[in-house]
Amino acid sequence: MLAYAFRRFLGAWPTLLLIITLAFFLIRVAPGGPFDTDKMLPPEVQANLDKKYHLDEPLWMQYGRYLWDVAHGDFGPSFQYKDYSVTELIGAGFPVSLRLGLSAIALALVVGVTFGTLAALRQNSRLDYTVMALSMTGISIPNFVMAPLMLLVFAVYLHWLPAGGWNDGALPNMILPVIALALPQIAYISRLTRGSMIEVLRSNYIRTARAKGLPERVVLMRHALKPGLLPVVSYLGPATAGIITGSVVIEQIFGIPGIGRYFVQGALNRDYTLVMGVVIFYGVLIIVFNFIVDLVYGLLDPRVRY
Amino acid sequence: MKRWLILLAATLLVSPVTASAAPPAGVKLAAEQVLHRGNGSEPQSLDPHKSEGVPSSNIQRDLFEGLVSEAPDGELVPGAAESWEISEDGKTYLFHLRRNAVWSNGDPVTAHDFVFSWRRIVDPMTGSYYSQTLAPILNAEAIIQGKMPKERLGVEALDDYTLKVTLKGPTPYFLGLLTHSSTYPVNRQNVEQYGEKFARPGRLLSNGAFVLKEWRVQSHIVLERNPRYWDDANTTLDKVIYYPIEDQSTELKRYRAGELDTTEAFPLTQLGWLRKNIPDEVRIAPYLGTYYYGFNLTRPPFKDNRKLRQALTMVVDREILTGKVLRAGEIPAYGWVPPGVLHYEAVEYEWKKLSKEERLAEARRLYQEAGYSRENPLTVEIRYNTNENHKKIAVAIGVMWKRALGVRVRLVNEEWKVFLENRKQKRLTQVFRAGWIADYNDAYSFAELLHSRHGINDSGYDNPEYDALLEASAHEPDLKKREELLRRAERIMINDYPILPIYFYVSKHVVKPWVGGWVDNIMDHHYSKHLYILEH
Numbered sequence: 113m114l115a116y117a118f119r120r121f122l123g124a125w126p127t128l129l130l131i132i133t134l135a136f137f138l139i140r141v142a143p144g145g146p147f148d149t150d151k152m153l154p155p156e157v158q159a160n161l162d163k164k165y166h167l168d169e170p171l172w173m174q175y176g177r178y179l180w181d182v183a184h185g186d187f188g189p190s191f192q193y194k195d196y197s198v199t200e201l202i203g204a205g206f207p208v209s210l211r212l213g214l215s216a217i218a219l220a221l222v223v224g225v226t227f228g229t230l231a232a233l234r235q236n237s238r239l240d241y242t243v244m245a246l247s248m249t250g251i252s253i254p255n256f257v258m259a260p261l262m263l264l265v266f267a268v269y270l271h272w273l274p275a276g277g278w279n280d281g282a283l284p285n286m287i288l289p290v291i292a293l294a295l296p297q298i299a300y301i302s303r304l305t306r307g308s309m310i311e312v313l314r315s316n317y318i319r320t321a322r323a324k325g326l327p328e329r330v331v332l333m334r335h336a337l338k339p340g341l342l343p344v345v346s347y348l349g350p351a352t353a354g355i356i357t358g359s360v361v362i363e364q365i366f367g368i369p370g371i372g373r374y375f376v377q378g379a380l381n382r383d384y385t386l387v388m389g390v391v392i393f394y395g396v397l398i399i400v401f402n403f404i405v406d407l408v409y410g411l412l413d414p415r416v417r418y
Numbered sequence: 419m420k421r422w423l424i425l426l427a428a429t430l431l432v433s434p435v436t437a438s439a440a441p442p443a444g445v446k447l448a449a450e451q452v453l454h455r456g457n458g459s460e461p462q463s464l465d466p467h468k469s470e471g472v473p474s475s476n477i478q479r480d481l482f483e484g485l486v487s488e489a490p491d492g493e494l495v496p497g498a499a500e501s502w503e504i505s506e507d508g509k510t511y512l513f514h515l516r517r518n519a520v521w522s523n524g525d526p527v528t529a530h531d532f533v534f535s536w537r538r539i540v541d542p543m544t545g546s547y548y549s550q551t552l553a554p555i556l557n558a559e560a561i562i563q564g565k566m567p568k569e570r571l572g573v574e575a576l577d578d579y580t581l582k583v584t585l586k587g588p589t590p591y592f593l594g595l596l597t598h599s600s601t602y603p604v605n606r607q608n609v610e611q612y613g614e615k616f617a618r619p620g621r622l623l624s625n626g627a628f629v630l631k632e633w634r635v636q637s638h639i640v641l642e643r644n645p646r647y648w649d650d651a652n653t654t655l656d657k658v659i660y661y662p663i664e665d666q667s668t669e670l671k672r673y674r675a676g677e678l679d680t681t682e683a684f685p686l687t688q689l690g691w692l693r694k695n696i697p698d699e700v701r702i703a704p705y706l707g708t709y710y711y712g713f714n715l716t717r718p719p720f721k722d723n724r725k726l727r728q729a730l731t732m733v734v735d736r737e738i739l740t741g742k743v744l745r746a747g748e749i750p751a752y753g754w755v756p757p758g759v760l761h762y763e764a765v766e767y768e769w770k771k772l773s774k775e776e777r778l779a780e781a782r783r784l785y786q787e788a789g790y791s792r793e794n795p796l797t798v799e800i801r802y803n804t805n806e807n808h809k810k811i812a813v814a815i816g817v818m819w820k821r822a823l824g825v826r827v828r829l830v831n832e833e834w835k836v837f838l839e840n841r842k843q844k845r846l847t848q849v850f851r852a853g854w855i856a857d858y859n860d861a862y863s864f865a866e867l868l869h870s871r872h873g874i875n876d877s878g879y880d881n882p883e884y885d886a887l888l889e890a891s892a893h894e895p896d897l898k899k900r901e902e903l904l905r906r907a908e909r910i911m912i913n914d915y916p917i918l919p920i921y922f923y924v925s926k927h928v929v930k931p932w933v934g935g936w937v938d939n940i941m942d943h944h945y946s947k948h949l950y951i952l953e954h
Contacts, residue, residue, distance in 0.1 A: 144835030148842075149470060150852075152550055152873040154542075156563045161545040194463040195617050196635065204635055260667065267675045275675035276668060277661070278637050364665045367672070369636035382835055 209370035213356030228305025250299030508588025548600030591860030703938035
């Protein structure tokens with residue numbers, strides 16, 4: 113187990129280096145630079161800005177410098193938000209995205225697994241069809257349609273909830289964005305759960321368990337659910353990493369100060385360091401969560417041993 | 419001996435009605451004086467010398483105060499300077515600073531602060547986007563280009579409260595420039611203590627009506643009333659909260675839900691709904707900017723083909739664009755400088771007085787002479803940055819060109835930075851979308867854009883006569899003569915057709931009925947110190 117963890121740890125570094133390298137060169141391939149504006153910037157000032165941020169050096173030198181800085185934990189200054197460093201921006205935004213994302217994942221997991229299991233138990237019943245139809249709708253209706261609708265109804269017309277803002281994560285401010293973020297996940301998770309539960313419930317060992325006369329509750333909770341959740345678990349790894357690094361759509365619509373918007377804004381502004389910062393951060397999270405998923409597999413599935 | 423022309427700012431520039439910022443007598447104020455303002459995108463920086471863009475300037479106007487300030491209607495009024503004298507040749511300014519003006523830590527605001535600040539702006543090491551604002555000052559350009567030390571800037575503190583500014587030439591708009599946020603003073607000790615990151619809550623020293631209390635990136639910025647501000651007696655608001663909300667429909671929803679008192683803009687698509695349901699809250703006013711198309715004069719088909727450019731310019735029906743496509747009261751543009759600019763009477767195309775049919779006939783003739791016809795039509799590309807409204811305009815103009823002349827139009831949209839790059843390079847562009855919002859209220863801020871050596875002359879317009887007239891205007895102290903020079907220049911330029919003016923911008927806000935003191939003005943500047951919350 114420990115040896116496996118160590119191997120994975122070693123294997124993560126080349127992946128990360130590849131991510132950094134690709135991101136570094138790709139963002140620089142895009143035409144235009146961080147200081148291009150439709151205002152007049154004297155060439156001398158432009159040259160000084162380039163010099164200050166080392167943009168005047170050859171690319172390989174900038175790349176080397178960047179790797180060196182990152183290795184020392186320095187993601188550099190943001191080109192766009194001049195009063196902040198990239199580390200500060202991520203440090204301020206990530207707790208917000210994390211809190212929102214974890215709440216959404218927790219909600220999605222509870223609701224999605226419950227619905228999926230119920231649908232599997234009553235396969236081809238009216239309940240099953242209802243759940244599946246709803247989840248299909250949930251998958252098909254994108255966030256940017258659902259979220260403004262919810263805002264219009266609950267904030268503008270009914271005045272039950274605030275129309276935006278974070279307010280340090282106060283519950284009323286969280287409700288709509290969490291639901292909006294969770295809806296597609298609920299849909300996805302309930303479908304995954306249903307599919308795999310149907311398969312598990314048909315398998316031989318479940319028949320054996322039932323033949324032994326175990327109560328249905330025990331069959332379900334102790335024997336069926338664990339293997340039934342395997343696909344959900346493997347889906348959750350990257351999904352969690354994706355959700356806790358924020359959603360640009362949800363953040364824009366609800367005015368939430370997370371880090372999701374930096375992926376898009378950073379790229380549009382050619383804020384090289386900010387884009388690199390969030391990409392590396394996201395990469396590390398993906399690697400970590402995939403590792404956690406593999407460990408959880410070992411716990412859930414007796415066939416998997418490290 | 420130099421004769422000084424004494425201009426007592428207080429008598430000449432201040433009209434008594436607009437000067438008083440305090441709410442008029444008899445107005446019932448709300449108990450809680452807190453204003454929630456929508457502010458577009460996240461400000462780049464609150465350091466007045468490093469930021470760019472409207473959101474930063476909006477906040478800086480509350481935090482800082484330049485030598486000259488503005489009344490609610492945009493009229494120039496004394497700011498950190500209580501009066502000034504201008505020499506007869508218009509090249510030397512003596513500013514007398516207020517003795518009761520202090521930084522938010524209680525230290526006096528002195529002439530030395532301005533000397534330090536202005537040297538900092540033009541210092542190329544600062545990397546200011548707006549170093550050009552101070553270009554009229556003696557030696558400023560050489561310093562920006564790194565050819566001279568910043569100490570040679572024509573700014574001098576004669577004593578703690580007297581600032582002497584020497585200009586290159588008479589610059590009638592110089593006082594107006596000094597309301598721009600890039601000319602605001604910063605506190606030397608503050609900058610030296612915290613370096614690049616001094617513009618933060620708990621650190622920033624400022625000299626305006628408000629101080630920086632809290633800054634949550636992408637969430638909100640809280641300003642609190644500055645009790646040490648010299649004119650604090652006339653400030654009504656205790657707190658102003660700015661919200662960066664980029665998405666205009668989100669901003670409008672928060673406004674409708676009662677979370678914002680004012681918005682930075684609103685989506686064009688909502689205009690009908692707003693006019694029907696809350697007409698009194700819609701504030702649309704002329705704005706100092708021109709929306710236009712540029713022709714790339716360095717490549718075919720527009721190179722050396724004035725007739726073609728004129729034909730295309732003539733057949734654009736601006737009344738349809740403003741009346742049917744935009745519908746927010748934008749003004750059709752038949753010239754380059756918008757109406758309402760100080761000391762300037764707008765110039766228009768001669769053919770504006772022709773009827774639509776006459777224009778069409780003339781355009782067809784020119785189109786033919788330029789070598790095109792229905793059988794041999796022009797194929798041209800309109801390039802714009804990706805945006806719904808730009809697309810609507812481009813589609814409409816494409817149709818107008820096709821119907822009138824049979825031109826085949828291809829629309830190309832590009833992401834902003836790619837678009838800027840292509841526009842600047844002039845290698846791909848044919849017709850490109852552009853807009854210009856003036857930084858100061860003077861015709862020159864438009865005229866200079868087409869000077870052959872200007873950095874964003876993306877048409878590549880190069881007419882020595884035009885350049886010479888602009889340079890002459892920079893040395894002409896007589897306002898009337900200067901206006902004539904600039905108008906002559908504009909007439910020459912628009913008749914060379916390097917650009918196709920489409921409409922003059924308007925500013926668009928929604929403002930709650932309980933926000934008092936909001937006066938529409940052409941610069942779209944709304945200082946929080948002039949605003950107050952009515953009982954509601």
